[in-house]
Structures are given as C-alpha cells and as structure tokens.
Amino acid sequence: xxxxxxxxxxxxxxxxxxxxxxxxxxxxxxxxxxxxxxxxxxxxxxxxxxxxxxxxxxxxxxxxxxxxxxxxxxxxxxxxxxxxxxxxxxxxxxxxxxxxxxxxxxxxxxxxxxxxxxxxxxxxxxxxxxxxxxxxxxxxxxxxxxxxxxxxxxxxxxxxxxxxxxxxxxxxxxxxxxxxxxxxxxxxxxxxxxxxxxxxxxxxxxxxxxxxxxxxxxxxxxxxxxxxxxxxxxxx
Amino acid sequence: xxxxxxxxxxxxxxxxxxxxxxxxxxxxxxxxxxxxxxxxxxxxxxxxxxxxxxxxxxxxxxxxxxxxxxxxxxxxxxxxxxxxxxxxxxxxxxxxxxxxxxxxxxxxxxxxxxxxxxxxxxxxxxxxxxxxxxxxxxxxxxxxxxxxxxxxxxxxxxxxxxxxxxxxxxxxxxxxxxxxxxxxxxxxxxxxxxxxxxxxxxxxxxxxxxxxxxxxxxxxxxxxxxxxxxxxxxxxxxxxxxxxxxxxxxxxxxxxxxxxxxxxxxxxxxxxxxxxxxxxxxxxxxxxxxxxxxxxxxxxxxxxxxxxxxxxxxxxxxxxxxxxxxxxxxxxxxxxxxxxxxxxxxxxxxxxxxxxxxxxxxxxxxxxxxxxxxxxxxxxxxxxxxxxxxxxxxxxxxxxxxxxxxxxxxxxxxxxxxxxxxxxxxxxxxxxxxxxxxxxxxxxxxxxxxxxxxxxxxxxxxxxxxxxxxxxxxxxxxxxxxxxxxx
Numbered sequence: 001x002x003x004x005x006x007x008x009x010x011x012x013x014x015x016x017x018x019x020x021x022x023x024x025x026x027x028x029x030x031x032x033x034x035x036x037x038x039x040x041x042x043x044x045x046x047x048x049x050x051x052x053x054x055x056x057x058x059x060x061x062x063x064x065x066x067x068x069x070x071x072x073x074x075x076x077x078x079x080x081x082x083x084x085x086x087x088x089x090x091x092x093x094x095x096x097x098x099x100x101x102x103x104x105x106x107x108x109x110x111x112x113x114x115x116x117x118x119x120x121x122x123x124x125x126x127x128x129x130x131x132x133x134x135x136x137x138x139x140x141x142x143x144x145x146x147x148x149x150x151x152x153x154x155x156x157x158x159x160x161x162x163x164x165x166x167x168x169x170x171x172x173x174x175x176x177x178x179x180x181x182x183x184x185x186x187x188x189x190x191x192x193x194x195x196x197x198x199x200x201x202x203x204x205x206x207x208x209x210x211x212x213x214x215x216x217x218x219x220x221x222x223x224x225x226x227x228x229x230x231x232x233x234x235x236x
Numbered sequence: 237x238x239x240x241x242x243x244x245x246x247x248x249x250x251x252x253x254x255x256x257x258x259x260x261x262x263x264x265x266x267x268x269x270x271x272x273x274x275x276x277x278x279x280x281x282x283x284x285x286x287x288x289x290x291x292x293x294x295x296x297x298x299x300x301x302x303x304x305x306x307x308x309x310x311x312x313x314x315x316x317x318x319x320x321x322x323x324x325x326x327x328x329x330x331x332x333x334x335x336x337x338x339x340x341x342x343x344x345x346x347x348x349x350x351x352x353x354x355x356x357x358x359x360x361x362x363x364x365x366x367x368x369x370x371x372x373x374x375x376x377x378x379x380x381x382x383x384x385x386x387x388x389x390x391x392x393x394x395x396x397x398x399x400x401x402x403x404x405x406x407x408x409x410x411x412x413x414x415x416x417x418x419x420x421x422x423x424x425x426x427x428x429x430x431x432x433x434x435x436x437x438x439x440x441x442x443x444x445x446x447x448x449x450x451x452x453x454x455x456x457x458x459x460x461x462x463x464x465x466x467x468x469x470x471x472x473x474x475x476x477x478x479x480x481x482x483x484x485x486x487x488x489x490x491x492x493x494x495x496x497x498x499x500x501x502x503x504x505x506x507x508x509x510x511x512x513x514x515x516x517x518x519x520x521x522x523x524x525x526x527x528x529x530x531x532x533x534x535x536x537x538x539x540x541x542x543x544x545x546x547x548x549x550x551x552x553x554x555x556x557x558x559x560x561x562x563x564x565x566x567x568x569x570x571x572x573x574x575x576x577x578x579x580x581x582x583x584x585x586x587x588x589x590x591x592x593x594x595x596x597x598x599x600x601x602x603x604x605x606x607x608x609x610x611x612x613x614x615x616x617x618x619x620x621x622x623x624x625x626x627x628x629x630x631x632x633x634x635x636x637x638x639x640x641x642x643x644x645x646x647x648x649x650x651x652x653x654x655x656x657x658x659x660x661x662x663x664x665x666x667x668x669x670x671x672x673x674x675x676x677x678x679x680x681x682x683x684x685x686x687x688x689x690x691x692x693x694x695x696x697x698x699x700x701x702x703x704x705x706x707x708x709x710x711x712x713x714x715x716x717x718x719x720x721x722x723x
Contacts, residue, residue: 003414004406004422011423014499015430015459021520022455022506023434029514030448062373064311064382070586074510079582083660095512097447105377105439106449108512112586112657115664137299141665145672147299151306 030097038198045198048102049190056190059183061105063149070109071095071118071194081116088119088197099196114146121195127188128168131180134187135170152184257343257410264616266345267336270352270401272617274332275610276700277360279693281324282603284367286686288317293682296675307371315382316370322380322460323391324363326602327428328356330468331398333609334421337475338402341418342409348401355397362391378439378453380460385440392432399425416491420471423499424464431459447512454506461594462502462528462572465602469565470494470535472609473558478542480552480612486541494531494538501527508585509578518576525573532569535562553628557608560636564600568593571647583658588671589650592643599685600639607631607692614696618703627695634688642681649674 035044049057060066073094076082087094095118100106124130132139135153137146156169156179169177180188292314295301302308339346346352366383369375374384383391402425406418435456438444444452478485485491504524507517539562549555571593575584584590611628615621622628649671656667 007414007419007422008426010419010496011426011499014496015427015503017500018455018459018503019430019434022504022517023438023452026448026451026513026517027444030446031444033445061377062312062375063306063309064315064375064377066377067311067314072512074582074585078510078578079585080658080660084657084664097512097514099512100446100449103446103449104443106446107377108447108450110379110586111588111590113668143665143669143672145296145299145668145675147295147301147310148303149309150304151309 033098033101035101036098036200041198043198045200046099046101047193049193052186052189053193054190055183056186056188056193057104059152059187060190061107065117066107066109068109068111068113068146069115069117070112071116072108073116073118073196084115085123086116086119088122088195089199091199093200094118095196096200098200117191117194118196119194121192122197125192127185127192128170130188130191131168131184132170134184135178135180149184152187153178153180155179255410258345260340260616261619263339263343263345264619266349267339268617270346270349270356271332271336271613273353273356274328274335274398275614276696277356278325278329278332278606279610279689279696281320281328281363282689283686283693285317285320285325286682286689288313288320288367290679290682290686292317293675293679296672297679306373312371312373312375315375315379316367318380319370319383320363320367321598321603323366323383324360326465326468326598326606327395328359328363329606329610330424330465330602331395331402333472333606333613334424334468335398335402335405336609336613337417337471338405338409338421341411341415341475342406343411344405344409346401347404347408351397352401355394355399355401358390358394358397360394362387362389362394366391376440378435378449380457381435381439381453385436388432388436388440392429392436395428395432399429415475416485416488416495417471417475419492419495420467420474423495424467424471427459427464427467431456431464450511451507451513451517455503458506459503461597462505462569463498465597466498466502466565466569467495469561469602469605472605473535473539473562473565476554476609476612477539477558477562480555480558481543481546481549483542483544483546486538490534490538494534497531497534498528502531505573505576508576508581510581510585522576522578525576529570529573532566532573536566553625554608554612556632557604557611560632561601561605561608564596564604564639568596568601572597583654584650585654587650587654587657588646588675589654592646592650595646596639596643599635600643604632604635604639607635607688610692610696614699618699620699620703620706622695623698623702624695627691631688631691631695634684634691638681638684638686638688640681641684642678645674645677645681649678 035046037044073081073087075094076087076092081087082094099118100108120130131153134149136148137144138148153170155173156166156177158176159165159172165172165177166179169179171178291302291308292310295310295313306312335346335352362383366387369384369387370382375382376384402421406422435452438452439449443449474485474491501524505521505528507513507521509518509522511518539559543549543559549559571589574580575589575593611622611631652674653667653671656662656670657664
C-alpha cells in the first residue's frame, strides 16, 4: 500500500483549513483597517508614533520587555484588568485590534509578571519618573522582581558639593549623576505613547452580561459611549 | 513523495534486493554519521538552553544579577533559552529520531546522508546566529519566532535538506505497509516548512498590520507545539512503546483517528478569550481546543491498551521515558484545552500557569520522550552499550523530578496569581509577592533539569569515547598483527 502521497494530501488539507481560518479570514476582515476620525473629538486614531517613541519601540523589543509585560486590557467585567485601572476607555470594550495598527512589531505579550502597559502613557506622563523606575525598580517598589536596567544609563558629570543634580538625572552615585542614554530616553517616550483611550466601535461586542458583571450605572455609561462612537467615520 | 508509482513497484521482482528488507544492523550503519550528528548537537543545545533558563530563573531571586550586561537581561535570556530548547534540541533531536524511525520502519538504508549532515550543520549555524542574535538585541519580538531574519535562512534551508533526506528514505522503503508512526512523522515533516514560511513571511518579511501579528504568531506557536511536536513525539511513542515490549500497537486505527483529529483541530486553540480581536476568533479557538480532548484521550487509551500489564515494562530502561512522556502529553494537552475556557482563562491567562503548561509539553513530553529515544538509538548506532546504566536512570529521575518541581509550583502559583489579579482590591505588588514563593521553588526544578541535561550530554560523550576506544583497539590490534606478519 503506497499511502505516502495520501499522507501528504491529508496534511495539506488539514493545514489548509487551519490556514484559511486563522490566517486568511482574519486578514480579510482586519487587514484593511484604517485610521478613523472621531466625531466627538475630531482626532484621528490611532496615531502613528513620532521619532523618539518609534525608536523606543525597538528598545522595548530588543530588551524583551514583552517577556513580562502585556499590552492588552481585557474587556470590563472579564478579569480585574479594568478594575485595576489598566483600562484606557470608559466603555465595556477595552483593547481592540485598531489600537495596534501602527505597532511594529505588535507586542501584546502573554504573561503579566509586571503590570499591563497598554495605557502606561495615561497613568504616567513624567518621563523622569519612568526612567527612575527603569534604573532602579526596587526604589519605588521594594519587592519588585524587575531587573534594574543599569546598562541603559551612563555616568554624567561629577557634582560639586552642594550642587544640584540636573533635572533629567535619575540618581546620584558616588558624586556622579546618572543620566539616561538615548536608548532609555526613547524607551520612556515610547512608554508615554502607549495609550488606548480613543473610543472605537468594536467589531463584535464581547459576550458580557453587563447587568451581572458591572454595576448598572457603568453599563448605562458604556452603552452611551458606544452610541457616541457608532458615528466614527474613516479618516480621509 | 510522487504521485506516480515508484520504480520499486513498477518493476516487480526484477531485482531481488529492492523488496527484501535491509537487516537492522545495516540500517544502523547507514544512519550512523548523520543521526549521531543531529542527536549530539541537540544534546549540546539542551544544555545551553537550561543554562540560559537557569540564569533567567535566578533573576527572580536576585533581580540585580548580571544587570549591567544587556546580553543577559531577563527579556533576552528567557526567549533565548526557549528557542534553544525548541529549535536547538526539540526539533533537531526530533528530526534525528524521525529519520531513524523512517529508515527502520521502511526497512531501508538512510538516503541522502551528505545532505542531512550539511542540513544539520546549517541548522546549527542558524541556531547559533539566532540565539546570539536574541542575546544581542536582534529579537523580532514575536513569541517563538524571536530568532532574527538572518538566522532563519540557514535554519529553513537546513530543515529542507534534512527533510528531503527523510522523504527520500521514506520513498525507498521496502516495507510498504505504513504504520501510524510514519503518518505522524511524515506529516510533521511537511508541517514545519509551511507554518514557518507563512509566519516568517507575514511577520518578518512583509508584516501584516496591527493585532493580526498576534493572530499569526499564536497560530504559528500553536501549530508548532500541538501539531509539530505533538506529531513528532507521538510518532516516537507509538513506535517505541510497542517495540520495547514486543507487542503490536493496540490499534492502528486509533492512531489514524488521533492523526486526523489533531491535524484538523490541533492548530485552532491559539487565541484566548478577551483578546483584542473579533469575538469569533477566541470562540473558534475554544471549540478547536475542546475538540483536541478527544484525540488526547484516544492516545491515552491506545498506550494503555498496548502496554497492558506486560512484564517487559520493568526490563526496559527506556520504557519509563516514554510512559512519562505520554502522561505529560495527556496532562499538558488537557490543561491546554481547559485553560482556554472563558471561566478558566479569566483566571489563568497572563499568569505563570501558561509557562507551566507549555514547559510540561516541551520538556515533560517532547524532551523526555526524545531522551528515551536517544538512549535507545545511540547504542545501536555505535554498536556499544552506555558505560553506566545507572546514569540513564539518573537522567530520567532528574528530568522527571525537575519538570514536576517546575510545573507544579508554577501552576499553583499561576492560579493564585490569577485569582489575586482579578481581585482589584489587592495591590499588584502584593499579588506578585505572593506568587514569588512558587517562582523560587521552580528554580529547583530548573536546576534539576539542568543536571539531567548535563547527564545526557555526559552519557553521549562517554559512549563515544568508549566506542572510539573499541575502534582504536581494533585498529591497533589489526596494525600489530600485520606488523607481526611483516616481521
């Protein structure tokens, strides 16, 4: 019995089914996403990242920040993501596929050893505080297991006695101020650019029962906001 | 793989040799160089992987460890360790074992040895470039596809060269009847080039936009873990367990049923609910994942019925590797299916439960099964026994204890972490601190796995030394004989 070609055809068929379902179909549905213009604010969303933040995205990738941090917030009522304040939208729907339109690569992450960073730019806009945390995480959270990223910083000038360290230094060690390298500055710019706050109408509303999952007032608010963004139109 | 009838069939009995099975010793002689090359380099990679994994694990005890070097930061060491385990060890050793099984099941010599060795060299060049690339900061940022573009070309070409050798060997087989192991092995061979080229093309070559990257990456990872490693591991289990106890596989048709259901639904369960994607994707994933429970149970039945209460189980040293591998496959498969259910996923997604499940599959199932296969194959290739039988058992117990001490604490810690994270009243740092204990226990597991891997490599080195000595002694004896004659 020469069933060799049959094994090949069987594998081909099975893989083709999976390919059509999980590669082609999502591509047809989501592949042509465009920026949209919000009627409520007039802004286009999502923004393309500017120079520094764009470089910072590559620093985030190169150092594997996504090994410990996710960038996806599950919808309200599904897990504690929203209740923890990680969400950026005042709606049931949180992260949606449009949020990642300009991410290269899209680093959604799979594990939360550290907090979710999808909206870190809404929670912290001060680059220096972020950089201090990156330089020495245990200063802000004594039991943090985040490694200190000392290699992203360098020794600055030596401070004379009584001289104040400059504003962008993150620490003073042995009389020298510690300043971020360009990479670290770019990383901070990227983190600040992480915000998923524009209201967008979701492709399919998630399967929640808002009456059970969230208090009624929130559900009403969410319904109202969903109505608002119903009127989003594609940008020119 | 040709659709037309092979010459072997169209020329009946014109050549006696073409349909008579090749003796096993001769098959092993033909396999020697290429398969030893693949298996030994795989053993080197599994040691590298566990050293990197150990560095990563120690960072949870002392986050400041090696913090001044970008090379060894956790975000680089961790994916490097995983890639070394998956591609350096799992796929390389898997290919070696598949080649050996295809030759033996087809009762034919290995074909294309030079190509296979060249392919193996390219694969290792690609691996070295890839792992150094990740450590150097060139990671692509996609899970299990972290190796940079320049590393993927040698990997891909190397795979194709090894794969062509496997197909040629299969094509010249003299035993025409196919076993279910051959189905699994062949399908695995076809599977990888397609998923790998698709994923590389749409993620690294011409990246798709936005969240689609996540869909593609998850699709690839799931195909690789569930289908490629599932098929390669099951091919070994369905081959070695019956062979070691000298009984036929309970049912060839259950084997085929497992093949079809896994091939069709195994690659679906990739996308957890709550992902920023249209809702039909997670729904379809959950459906596919639940459907894979059926083949997993079928594997359990088939192995259990084959094994029976056979007395031979205790006699065979490698048997425990395969039985443990089967058990790890069943547990990790069921956990992988159940963890996609909405009610479970809401707790365990994004926690340490995920790495625990994944490692149980990749190490508990794939690596331990392949260890057993290596311990079975290498003495036959070198025609000598392992110097120490105790060290084979040692590898097994260290590896088994290691994976258990890794998975169980992380799974428990992951569930607690998930419950804690969903309770918004608890500060995040408190949730992390409570799961830290489990993380730190898992370091012991990492350490035991490192020891097991070193033991495997050491055993392989020792058997080579022993075989080399035998050859040298024979050569010396032959030399002194001739010298004596001359004198």
